[in-house]
Structures are given as C-alpha cells and as structure tokens.
Amino acid sequence: MASPSAPQGVLEAAVYVDDLDAAEGFYAGIVGLKVIIRHDPRHVFFVCGQSVVLAFVAAESSQPGDGSGIPVPLHGATGPGHICFSVPGEDLDEWVDYLSAKGIGIEADFHWPNGARSVYVRDPAGNSVEFAEPKLWGLKT
Numbered sequence: 001m002a003s004p005s006a007p008q009g010v011l012e013a014a015v016y017v018d019d020l021d022a023a024e025g026f027y028a029g030i031v032g033l034k035v036i037i038r039h040d041p042r043h044v045f046f047v048c049g050q051s052v053v054l055a056f057v058a059a060e061s062s063q064p065g066d067g068s069g070i071p072v073p074l075h076g077a078t079g080p081g082h083i084c085f086s087v088p089g090e091d092l093d094e095w096v097d098y099l100s101a102k103g104i105g106i107e108a109d110f111h112w113p114n115g116a117r118s119v120y121v122r123d124p125a126g127n128s129v130e131f132a133e134p135k136l137w138g139l140k141t
Contacts, residue, residue, distance in 0.1 A: 001101045004094040006032040007085035007131070008049050015127050016058040016077045020044050022124035023055040030102055031085070031129075053083065080122075084130040086139070092117055095131050112136060 017023040024044050027033045033046035033053060042060040046053040062076030087095060096106060099121055107128075108120040116136035121129050134140060 001098060003032055004091055004098050006048070007087050008134075013051075013053055013083045015053065015055045015081050015083050015123070015125075016061075017055050017123070017125040017127070018057060018059075019124060020055070020057065026123045027053060027055065030099070030104065048085065080126040080128055082128045082130065084118075084132050084136075086134045087131045089117055089133040089135075092119055092131060092133070095119060 015023075020038065020040060020043070024035060024038070027044075027046050028035050033048050036045050036047050036052065038044040041057060043054060043056045046055070056076065058076035058078060060076075062074050064074070096109060096119055099119075100106060104121050106119060106121060108118070111117050114135065116133040118130050118132040118136065121131075123129050
C-alpha cells in the first residue's frame, strides 16, 4: 500500500521517547517525515512542512550538555506527550487505512463540535499522535 501524502505541518508537539530507532522508524518510516539530524543517544529531529519535530530521549536531555557549548537548558518529560499533524480532511480516510495496514491501532477517530476530524494513534513510546484537519484550530488547509 502506498503511503499517503506527508503531513502539512505540526499543530502541537511535545515528544519524548525512550528509543531513537523506534522513534525514527515511526516518524520517518511510517509518518514520512525527513530526518534532519540525529545525535545518539540524545535526540532525532525531523522536518515537517515548515516546522521541526524534536524527539528527545528524556533521560538524556535532562542531563548536563555534551560539551558542545550550546547553552540549551536541561529539559525532559515523563509519561506520554502529544503531537498533532495537520492533514487535509480529504486525506484522513487514507491515513486511517494506511496506519491500520501498518499495524498501528486507531485509538480514536471523531469529529469535534466545530466539524474538524481528528484521528489518534500511539507512537512506540506511547505518545498520543493526532492527525487532524487544520480547521480544528481555525486554520486553513
């Protein structure tokens, strides 16, 4: 089965993972995002439209820096986070079929009171991954 068109952007993102290979397999291999940098064992970054999805290993990003001189503060999270990809409504059925064919269970598929549709799955780290129409937040496709 051919993959659907790549998402058009990120609406919401907060992703911490415990396995970079699994994260890359899901976000690059399944969702179709392009890897722009990977720094083992700390993170892998993906481009999505005009946005970047950052997947950090929380245990690594909560430790002091690697000596590169980049003053990024310590950060990290525990428990599942959430990311929402912007997908035109007419592509959501194709995404449901594609994800199901890849063995990824659909956790929820519904229409919001404003008519926008959202489809939810889980990534390998347990993060909630949503594919939603931009009109969810009043945005245009």
